[in-house]
Ligand SMILES: [Zn+2]
């Protein structure tokens with residue numbers, strides 16, 4: 001089950017409920033839209049019911065998402081959803097279990113009063129723990145691991161001290177006796193909320209027109225000046241995009257990230273190099289010898305098996321274009337996978353594309369990629385009833401899987 005959280009409309013104060021992955025705050029009362037963003041992962045709290053107490057917030061790191069493994073000669077994946085106490089506090093539970101799913105959370109904001117215990121659990125340690133869950137032979141034969149389509153957040157459990165006991169402030173029940181209060185030194189706590197949420201008006205920074213998007217969109221579109229914007233680090237940044245022309249009517253444009261890279265640790269400079277390294281059974285045209293290598297990734301969430309297929313199929317198809325069409329009046333599928341996550345896919349794409357896995361998998365640990373340019377490419381798909389089909393490259397996507405991906 002998904003985490004939900006509540007936030008007030010900055011315009012009229014009406015409460016709005018969103019899912020963990022949603023960022024577009026659309027108010028049904030006043031009609032105003034805003035976009036939530038922050039420079040690092042979102043900080044939530046379980047709502048407390050102890051308004052007259054001095055609240056102490058205990059931090060839990062949370063990870064929800066898919067872990068992909070290239071192990072032996074196989075690429076596997078596993079869905080993981082965990083919370084882990086981020087600071088050693090005696091007597092309280094190590095994990096929040098299902099509690100965050102049971103009630104809408106609140107975002108930490110400047111007016112949140114209390115003492116915040118700092119999390120000393122680095123994200124890398126949580127991810128390391130996450131990757132070991134359910135893993136039998138641990139890292140044997142492991143060539144690569146990636147975390148994609150994930151949500152990492154910090155969730156606080158509100159507590160307070162009363163009559164030498166530590167209380168859970170959500171349910172107002174004691175959790176552990178305390179001999180001499182809670183042992184908190186000044187280095188381990190913060191008096192001010194440790195995190196800053198930025199609320200952006202969904203207005204195009206260039207022309208002032210309303211930006212368009214779904215609740216779970218990570219890229220917003222201006223239909224007036226035709227620009228696309230990705231929210232990152234507390235602001236909207238311009239994203240280069242291309243709408244690749246195609247034949248057909250009633251087309252839906254699905255977004256893909258095209259990432260042109262330089263590579264070290266592997267002689268992979270051009271698209272021709274990629275076809276040779278991955279041993280594709282196809283003729284290599286001369287012009288591909290000079291075409292810098294670009295990886296393609298879906299810019300939307302979809303089940304992990306299909307995601308791997310699309311990484312491979314889109315990168316091998318490597319759609320070409322001589323010009324871009326305008327966004328105007330196009331039916332655009334929302335971008336729900338940020339470019340930062342798409343940039344974690346290169347080794348998976350290489351692994352998924354390779355015909356001779358034994359040749360390529362052992363090389364994965366020492367390969368490094370650097371993104372030189374990033375383009376959001378909208379590809380036209382035709383609806384044939386059950387599937388979306390890309391006429392030129394013949395990439396197909398099951399329609400149910402596409403809509404189900406919105407709930408991942
Ligand atoms: Zn409102």
Ligand SMILES: [Zn+2]
Pocket residue numbers: 204205206207208209222223224225226227
């Ligand atoms: Zn605009």
